[in-house]
Amino acid sequence: MVRSGGRSGGVKAARRPEVRLPPLVDFAQGGLEPDGDYDGVRFGASVDLADASGRGARFMDCALEGCALDRAELVRARFIDSVLTGVRGVGTDLAEASLRDVEVVDARLGGTQLHGAVLERVVVRGGKIDYLNLREARLTDVVFEGCVLAEPDFGGARLTRVEFRDCALKRADFSAARMDSVDFRAVAELDIARGVERLAGAVISPVQLMELAPAFAAQIGVRVEA
Known part of the structure; x- marks a missing residue:
């Protein structure tokens, strides 16, 4: 049953990240390295990471600013x-990646693979x-704010304390998803x-x-006629 009401009615607010970056060093290498370790690094707009291979790499206290990730x-x-x-x-592969205490601002991405990923704060x-492919992903304390998500796939994902605020969800797929304290009330467009x-x-x-009433009625086999 879908709960409708205030936060006092059972929905819990997502805990947001508090990212405070230290002084950063500009990235000077030619490309990423598999299992590489990047700590306190700035990847500026001149850095082209298209087709780069950073499988298993760790980015700690980093800033990626305008980078190409094709x-x-x-x-x-x-x-x-x-x-x-x-x-x-386009086509950035972050399958089974882990994002913890991360801010993603003004991204322009297509076909991003985050299936099986873990997103926390x-x-x-x-x-x-x-x-956006988030199939079988785990999202805890995640906020989508002021963004457009066109045909996102949350199939089989687990969403806990997730908020959609002033954003557009277009043709979203929540097949087999599991939700706990997911707040859609402030979404600008809700198209499931x-x-x-x-x-x-x-x-x-x-x-x-x-x-959503017509979709709910169709789901339980109710025909609505004038």
């Missing part, structure tokens, strides 16, 4: 206490991400293509309930 291989990479601002790219603010029956554990507004 087809970058970052499978099982770890981002800790880091900020990604204005990153862009993450804010995605502004920007547009097309075809699949998995409306998986909203147990979420909170929506009365207006959203009316908008």
Whole structure:
């Protein structure tokens, strides 16, 4: 059953990251290294990480600013206490990656693979991400704020204390997802293509309930006729 009400009614607010970067050193290498260790590094707009292979790399206290990430291989990479601002790219592979205490600001990404990833205390603010693959991912204390998510796939994902605020969710897939304290009330556009029956554990507004009523009726086999 979808809970509708205030935070006192059971929904818990997400805990946001508090990232304070130390003085950073500019990245000077030609590319990433598999299992590389990057601590206190700034990857500026001139850094092209397209087709880079950083599988299993660790990014601690790092800033990625305007970097190109097209087809970058970052499978099982770890981002800790880091900020990604204005990153862009298509086909970035972050499958099974770990993001903890991370801010993603004004990203322009398409086809990003985050299936099986773990996101903890993450804010995605502004920007547009097309075809985001979060299947089987675990999201805890995650906020999507002021961004556009076009056809995101949350299939089989576990969402705990996740907030969607002033963002557009277009043709979202929540098939087999599990939710606990997920807040959709402040979303600018809520368009669920699949998995409306998986909203147990979420909170929506009365207006959203009316908008989703046809989908709920179809799910339980109720025909609505004038």
